Amino acid sequence: xxxxxxxxxxxxxxxxxxxxxxxxxxxxxxxxxxxxxxxxxxxxxxxxxxxxxxxxxxxxxxxxxxxxxxxxxxxxxxxxxxxxxxxxxxxxxxxxxxxxxxxxxxxxxxxxxxxxxxxxxxxxxxxxxxxxxxxxxxxxxxxxxxxxxxxxxxxxxxxxxxxxxxxxxxxxxxxxxxxxxxxxxxxxxxxxxxxxxxxxxxxxxxxxxxxxxxxxxxxxxxxxxxxxxxxxxxxxxxxxxxxxxxxxxxxxxxxxxxxxxxxxxxxxxxxxxxxxxxxxxxxxxxxxxxxxxxxxxxxxxxxxxxxxxxxxxxxxxxxxxx
Numbered sequence: 541x542x543x544x545x546x547x548x549x550x551x552x553x554x555x556x557x558x559x560x561x562x563x564x565x566x567x568x569x570x571x572x573x574x575x576x577x578x579x580x581x582x583x584x585x586x587x588x589x590x591x592x593x594x595x596x597x598x599x600x601x602x603x604x605x606x607x608x609x610x611x612x613x614x615x616x617x618x619x620x621x622x623x624x625x626x627x628x629x630x631x632x633x634x635x636x637x638x639x640x641x642x643x644x645x646x647x648x649x650x651x652x653x654x655x656x657x658x659x660x661x662x663x664x665x666x667x668x669x670x671x672x673x674x675x676x677x678x679x680x681x682x683x684x685x686x687x688x689x690x691x692x693x694x695x696x697x698x699x700x701x702x703x704x705x706x707x708x709x710x711x712x713x714x715x716x717x718x719x720x721x722x723x724x725x726x727x728x729x730x731x732x733x734x735x736x737x738x739x740x741x742x743x744x745x746x747x748x749x750x751x752x753x754x755x756x757x758x759x760x761x762x763x764x765x766x767x768x769x770x771x772x773x774x775x776x777x778x779x780x781x782x783x784x785x786x787x788x789x790x791x792x793x794x795x796x797x798x799x800x801x802x803x804x805x806x807x808x809x810x811x812x813x814x815x816x817x818x819x820x821x822x823x824x825x826x827x828x829x830x831x832x833x834x835x836x837x838x839x840x841x842x843x844x845x846x847x848x849x850x851x852x853x854x855x856x857x858x859x860x861x862x
Contacts, residue, residue: 567627567803571602574793575623576632577616579609579726582698583745587661587791587829588632594814595807609726612699612861613637614647621649625798627807631655634791635846640701642851644861651847655794657839658804659811660832662824663790665765666707666743667750668778669758674740679762679781682741686717694720695741696734698727700861706853707743707764707787713857715782723862734758745789746771746828764788771828790832792839808836 574592578584585607592603608616613636623629637651649655668679674693676682686693697705700723712719722739724730727748734742735757742749742758746769753760762778763769764787778785793811795804814820815831824831834842853859 567806568599568601570628571604572628572630573604573606573623574630574632575616575620576605576607577609577613577620578607578632578634578636578698579728580607581731581748582727583664583747583789583829584632584634584791586747591632591661591793591811591814594820595810598810598813610699612640612644612701612705612723614640614644617651618648620794621654621796623796625796627795627799627803629796630658630807631794631796632791633794634703634789635706635850636699636702638843638846639703639706639850639854641847642854643701643706643859651794652840652843654797656797656799656804657836657843658793658795659808659815659836660790660792660834660839660842661811661815662829662831663788664745664747664827664829665763665769666703666787666789667746667753667760667772667775668707668711668741668743668762668764669734669749669753669760670741671734671737671739672756672759673737674759676761677759679776679778682761683715683717683781686715686719690718691720693740694722695743696722696724696730696739697743698730699723699725702727703745703787703789704730704743706850706859708741709857709859710787710853711743711778711782711785714785721862743787750828769828771826792832792843804836808839 574588576585576588588605592605595603608619620631641651676685695708733739752758760775762776764778766786768777812833815833821831
């Protein structure tokens with residue numbers, strides 16, 4: 541390029557830009573797979589299906605869900621990492637993946653090495669719930685019971701490194717209690733067992749656990765946000781008993797590293813259009829989900845910051861992959 545005359549350089553640059561624009565405008569011309577490395581029925585699966593439907597409508601091409609749960613999201617994430625970087629395989633991810641960067645360092649992939657961020661989708665607080673047979677009515681009583689029976693109470697999660705696991709480990713560390721972690725292959729199994737009484741305690745997304753709490757199938761003790769949920773104003777936060785406690789689950793889309801930038805940027809624009817839609821915002825607010833909207837560079841910064849945040853929490857809490 542440097543050896544070409546200035547005029548030819550400008551022509552070459554213009555042609556390259558036009559080619560990239562055409563590439564983005566023709567995408568997608570066949571079905572796009574969204575790999576969900578979590579089981580069906582949980583927040584990641586539910587919102588992946590929501591986004592797939594909206595993206596299909598916007599881009600006039602099918603976006604299909606491929607659930608590949610297991611190993612705390614490692615199996616599905618690794619599958620996505622090894623897929624062609626052509627924009628036709630995307631990854632539905634959560635802060636599980638940012639946690640696993642420090643919790644499970646010997647993975648077959650590195651999040652920021654093998655993926656590029658497309659866009660965040662939303663976040664929601666969690667609910668701290670117990671089975672009705674557990675003799676506690678609030679967080680203070682749960683802390684007292686756990687301290688009187690070290691290791692006897694157990695808490696369910698959807699797997700190692702998931703937001704539910706880390707919410708439990710953070711609670712143990714900040715409240716000074718010992719509870720036994722019971723990891724499941726997905727949130728649906730954990731949810732079934734907390735309702736059935738096979739486990740005592742669970743942190744679960746407000747978007748999925750609220751209906752069980754309202755139906756008295758579990759007893760909600762607190763929310764995990766910095767403030768009370770607008771949908772559950774009578775429910776205190778954990779932080780009202782355990783100062784500065786906070787835990788959330790957030791979701792986003794990534795693609796294998798090397799996916800053309802024009803495709804990444806087009807998907808970012810389409811996702812932001814969806815999450816900023818007033819109807820979507822209203823619907824999600826009733827579910828307890830808050831839309832997130834970021835440009836690609838901003839999302840990359842967010843991912844790196846979240847990795848650093850959880851690395852510190854993993855270190856101070858002593859959390860382990862069971």
